[in-house]
Amino acid sequence: MSEAPSAGSASGLCAVSVLCCLTLACSYVGSLYVWKSELSRDHPAVIKRRFTSVLIVSSLSPLFLWVWKELTGIKTDAAILSLMGFRFEGIFTATLLPLLLTMVLFLGPLVQLCLDCPWGLIDGLKVAVDPRFWMLCVTDMRWLRNQVIAPLTEELVFRACMLPMLVPCTSPGTAIFTCPLFFGIAHFHHVIEQLRFRQGTVLSIFLSAGHFIGPVLCHSFCNYIGFPAIFTALDHPQRATIVLFYVLGVVLFFLLLYPMTDPALYGDIPICYILDKRSADHRSLCL
Template sequence: MSAEGGSGSGPCPASLLCCLSLACAYVGSLYVWKSHLPRDHPAVIKRRFTSVLIVSSLSPFLVWIWKEASGVKPGAALLALLGVRLEGIFPATVLPLLLTMVLFLGPLIQLSMDCPWDLVDGLKVAFDPRFWVLCLTDMRWLRNQVIAPFTEELVFRACMLPMLVPCTGLGPAIFTCPLFFGVAHFHHVIEQLRFRQGSTASIFLSAVFQFSYTAVFGAYTAFIFIRTGHLVGPVLCHSFCNYVGFPAVGAALEHPQRLLLVFFYLLGVVLFLLLLHPMTDPAFFGHLPICALSRLTSPPATSISTSSFSWCS
């Protein structure tokens, strides 16, 4: 198996098989515990924490096995390839989160308008240790804000992208990786059908919508991962989006201040598109190990289109 763009199929079969295995293992780990309780029950959440953390901790070993089996030579340590490194850590922590907040400018303004607290009260709560104790003892909060963002970004971005890039190149990998992420969320259909949470048609329509939304979000965090070479940015963006939720566009259009809200919704999207490349400029984040993998794609590196390198410059 050649990683230099020579004859043969290259690392693609091994890459796709490993990514599919990771997705199946992640989702399968949620169902190893037999229970008649719903997914939001604390006991169910605790058990799933255990299994999903085991799968996530083992996923880097699969990347190492893939690397050894495919013959790909990334020229970087495994942890650095997975986005766990110190170089450029501060901008990689701050800039992607700020960029995501810009995109959600409209929903954030909407939340502030409807929030019964003023800014001072909000800051008091945010800096109150008792508030964080309550959060850290709430299993649903831990799942949505900590465990799910970290484990999903580790498995579906940090582990899958290094395996996909030598096969597809940087650009296609950004749009291929989220397909595994989106399909993985179809497991919610099982529980919704099991607990009769709506009609069959409404459940499947909801699943299709969730697949589309998670695929788009997955492409965005994959873009962030490749442009920054860090895991922390995608994790924080994921946690933030889980907290804010999908923008309540319908509620905004029925809001007493709907014209102002529509303005901020549109302003957020425009500013996001303008700032997307400048705020993720790889120059902020130092050497990007994953970008070196794009030179291992087939055809040979000399004929790789310049668009392949635009993701890293």
């Protein structure tokens, strides 16, 4: 079990936690700009350099969590990697259920994608199992960034490391909804880059800048689907069908959200043990 800090108020603990999270977020974003270049962020040379930067910062991110523990005096029997979510218990449900829940939320865009796809089901399956298709993917720098490197490093930094820092000074629920704020703020540099290279209007860029924070697979899936093309759906020849599935997806998402995210499905959660012993109401959210 954990012990609360022996000195300092709750506000002091939160100040240190927020400062550590901000430092980690700034380190991640700052690492992208150590390479000076006039090229677009989608240029293969820029992507390769940024791969190096974010992989280094991500590898060092557990060090930020360790420093935070030393500064706050938080003590727990759980190992650093365990606090960050690296464990085998409940791994099957943690892999499957959040991804299914995210796909339910994106039911409308998925139906729209299927209706617009020129391939039939059989042709699509043939492409999916074709090794040449995957070779093209892994040699595409943009694909690697969006589907592999970005989900892995961003989830490691902005969720796995930051969540344990925020939980002791808030409830687990509040911490879960606070982490995306750091993630969102850190991604405003994309807006500046896109405006710089005239890759869209201010409105269109802001509408497409966000992501749903979740496990790496959900993050990768959201990167693949992108921000729902609502206006395109309203102009689609099969608008009624697509809008129906948009609404159905949102309704089902909220109906299934709590049953499919019940902590009991995911085994013993180490992050719950860094809560103050007196915060029984907070710990109950982990049970």
